Amino acid sequence: MQRGRRIAFDYGDARIGVAVCDPDGIISSPLGVLRSEDKKLQSEIEKIVAEYEPVQIFVGLPKQLSGVESSSAEKARNFGAMIAALTSIEIVYIDERLSTVSAQSKLREAGKSTRESKELIDAMAAVEILELGLQNARSS
Numbered sequence: 001m002q003r004g005r006r007i008a009f010d011y012g013d014a015r016i017g018v019a020v021c022d023p024d025g026i027i028s029s030p031l032g033v034l035r036s037e038d039k040k041l042q043s044e045i046e047k048i049v050a051e052y053e054p055v056q057i058f059v060g061l062p063k064q065l066s067g068v069e070s071s072s073a074e075k076a077r078n079f080g081a082m083i084a085a086l087t088s089i090e091i092v093y094i095d096e097r098l099s100t101v102s103a104q105s106k107l108r109e110a111g112k113s114t115r116e117s118k119e120l121i122d123a124m125a126a127v128e129i130l131e132l133g134l135q136n137a138r139s140s
Contacts (some may be wrong), residue, residue: 001025001137004055008130010096010122011072011079012036012059017122018026019130020052025137028130030123042086049087057089058133060096060125094133096125 003023010017014027018031034044050059059080080091 002055006056006058006122006133007051007052007054007128008058008133010126010129012122015122017126019123019126021130025134028127030127033122043085046086054089055085058094058129059091060129061093063095075111089128092133094129096129
């Protein structure tokens, strides 16, 4: 696996969770949440990409449990295409079927209520997507 940071986005209609890993791909951390409808969304993404200089960007691709892409998948693909128009960095779509469920479970284990962790869930779901992407990159 090529050394370098990777960034993951968990696209949602209201919020976009963002996560980043260290250059060795060992530690994944939540960066925060962007607003999907923010007029400055593209410039916010450009700032993140400029600051972290990723070698790869992962975008969560919502699928149904059957493996069929959900109706939200088109929105995630459009979001990925917007990022691709901003940078030449490779965009990789990651099957995110259970990322939010897993993030909620981990936050519950950490003692956070659903209300307390609403925004954190999106960033933690991005961490889940990032870790899945890193596993895929290591195994290929």
